[in-house]
Structures are given as C-alpha cells and as structure tokens.
Amino acid sequence: GAGVSQTPSNKVTEKGKYVELRCDPISGHTALYWYRQSLGQGPEFLIYFQGTGAADDSGLPNDRFFAVRPEGSVSTLKIQRTERGDSAMYLCASSPGTGEGYGYTFGSGTRLTVV
Amino acid sequence: GDSVTQMEGPVTLSEEAFLTINCTYTATGYPSLFWYVQYPGEGLQLLLKATKADDKGSNKGFEATYRKETTSFHLEKGSVQVSDSAVYFCALREKDTGRRALTFGSGTRLQVQP
Numbered sequence: 001g002a003g004v005s006q007t008p009s010n011k012v013t014e015k016g017k018y019v020e021l022r023c024d025p026i027s028g029h030t031a032l033y034w035y036r037q038s039l040g041q042g043p044e045f046l047i048y049f050q051g052t053g054a055a056d057d058s059g060l061p062n063d064r065f066f067a068v069r070p071e072g073s074v075s076t077l078k079i080q081r082t083e084r085g086d087s088a089m090y091l092c093a094s095s096p097g098t099g100e101g102y103g104y105t106f107g108s109g110t111r112l113t114v115v
Numbered sequence: 116g117d118s119v120t121q122m123e124g125p126v127t128l129s130e131e132a133f134l135t136i137n138c139t140y141t142a143t144g145y146p147s148l149f150w151y152v153q154y155p156g157e158g159l160q161l162l163l164k165a166t167k168a169d170d171k172g173s174n175k176g177f178e179a180t181y182r183k184e185t186t187s188f189h190l191e192k193g194s195v196q197v198s199d200s201a202v203y204f205c206a207l208r209e210k211d212t213g214r215r216a217l218t219f220g221s222g223t224r225l226q227v228q229p
Contacts, residue, residue, distance in 0.1 A: 004158075056216060058216075106159040
C-alpha cells in the first residue's frame, strides 16, 4: 500500500479483556516496528521484526504483550488481560531495510483505551 | 542506556521568527540522529537525519548539525510559518551494537502565531 495502515484507529476495551492491533506495512518493507506512545511522551520501543522473526523484543513490558508477523508482511500486536495502564497510542512503522541511516514510515496509530 | 533530552515546550513564536529546539543525547558509540515531526491529527514523519559527526541534515527549511563534541543535534529554522506548528521529536539509533530501535525524546510542541 501507499503507507503504513493500522487498524482499528481507536479501540476501547474493558479491563481484563484481550485485544489485537493490526499493522499493514508498506509493500516490500522487510523491517517492522511497534512502539507505544503515552500522552505527552515520545514513542517507546516494543518489538522489531526482520521478515517473519522477532529480531528484538526487549521493549515488551511483560508477558501479556505478544506480537506476530507470520508471513513477513502484516503484523498483529496482542495484549492479554488488559490493564488501565496499557492505555496509550500504539504505533507501527516499517522500513525498506535495516541499513545505516534508514528512517521509518509510521502509521497513524491505534489509540487504545482500557476502562 | 541510551537517552534523548529535548527542551520542554510549548515553544510559542510569531510567524517569521527564528526557531531553535535543543536536543542532546547519551548513547553507546556514535549513533545516527533523527528529527521527526507530528502534525495535528497525523502520524510521525521523518523530517531530517544525520548519520555521522559534522553531518548536517536539512529539509523544508529546517536544519540540524550532528555535534559529537557536545552530543547535540539542535533543530533550527530561519523563519517559521504557521504551518510549522506541530510536535517535534529528536531520536537516535545505535550503529555499533546492531540495535535497530529508535530512542525518542519526549517531544517539543511548537506553536506559531500569525
């Protein structure tokens, strides 16, 4: 596609529920990243995929968070037993590769609200 | 660990004023440095980048120079417009460790008044 697409744009869920957030990267981009942005803060890294594999998941806050990218394109971020502290904007980005100086293209994000 | 520190906002300027947004960093080795911009209601966009010391990144009238001695990457523009009103994020990415994640500052909101 022309840009990075994230769905849904907004998600409201009850505490304790399970949610899935989807990211559709730019066609041909091999690297895909997930970030979380709290209000008034910069994005914080969660996980990075190179192809189908998670190359770096060091930013996932705990084992309630999990992400997959089974075919090396679309990725899904999964959050189990959601907590109110999980409320944030979840951003996805992709890049053509991981070479030096590559910038990302970000999606518009999914705003998750846990009530 | 890596960190990026930006001046707190909001920064409020009149149209055609000179802009500086300060950014300093702490990192392993000599990282690549970036400025991203977030316009109201839109996603983050790459504004400019520099990958080594003394490089100057530039785009849309904005400039930033990679200063190794002062570990800084200050954003400047000679004459701001109302359309420049946005939140600006400084970020770095390590080169020597192979870590691909960006580390962002907390952002600086710029408000330009006509």
